[in-house]
Amino acid sequence: MTNIKIIFVLLVTPYLIAYLFHFNHSAVAGRIGLSVVLLFTALGHFVKTDAMAPMLPAFVPARRALIYISGIVEVLIALAVMALPNPYVGWAAIIYLIVIFPSNVYAAVQRIPFGGHSIGPRYLFVRFPLQLVLILWTYWFCVQEH
Numbered sequence: 001m002t003n004i005k006i007i008f009v010l011l012v013t014p015y016l017i018a019y020l021f022h023f024n025h026s027a028v029a030g031r032i033g034l035s036v037v038l039l040f041t042a043l044g045h046f047v048k049t050d051a052m053a054p055m056l057p058a059f060v061p062a063r064r065a066l067i068y069i070s071g072i073v074e075v076l077i078a079l080a081v082m083a084l085p086n087p088y089v090g091w092a093a094i095i096y097l098i099v100i101f102p103s104n105v106y107a108a109v110q111r112i113p114f115g116g117h118s119i120g121p122r123y124l125f126v127r128f129p130l131q132l133v134l135i136l137w138t139y140w141f142c143v144q145e146h
Contacts (some may be wrong), residue, residue, distance in 0.1 A: 003044075003115045004130055010036045011137060030141030031081050034093070037134070038078035044115075045071025051114045055107040070100065081142060090142025097135050104131070 011033040018029035045052060045067050053063045060066065077096060080089045107117035108124050116123050 004126055006040065007037050007130065008133075010040055011134070027085075027141050027145040030137065030145075031085060034134075034138055034141065035078040035081045038074045038081070038093075042071045042074035042078065045074065048114065054110070054112045055103045055114060055117070057106060085142065085145075087143045090138055093138045093142060094135050097131060097138065101128075101131050 014029040014032040014036070015026060017023075018026050023029065049064055049067050052067045056063045056066060073096060077089070077093050081093060104117070104127050105124060106112075107114065108119075108121050108127065111118050111120050116127070
């Protein structure tokens with residue numbers, strides 16, 4: 001559950017700083033938060049690869065490679081969100097967030113000991129709303145703003 005708290009703090013902190021100091025670049029601050037979250041989660045793909053691999057069902061081929069590839073995709077999306085602020089990047093990020101969510105469901109059902117999944121399906125009561133927040137945040141700051 002610590003990861004969820006970290007993700008939430010990383011997401012909202014740049015926006016809160018912009019709001020509190022009256023910076024008129026809330027869209028940029030929102031994109032910074034999203035980028036930092038994606039970079040943080042991507043880091044796990046490279047540092048905790050073995051712990052993340054069981055989040056994918058055993059029938060999925062090349063699980064380690066998929067973990068690395070998804071980490072690379074997260075880094076690329078994080079960079080694109082900042083360097084290429086346009087709705088297509090936002091939609092790509094949203095699609096990615098939707099595509100990876102089933103692995104969180106599988107991990108929670110299987111009680112995989114990584115990132116809070118070990119508490120089982122109850123974990124999804126926190127993870128699912130967070131995923132919705134990430135998707136809505138991405139829509140608001142990466143799609144809607146254009």
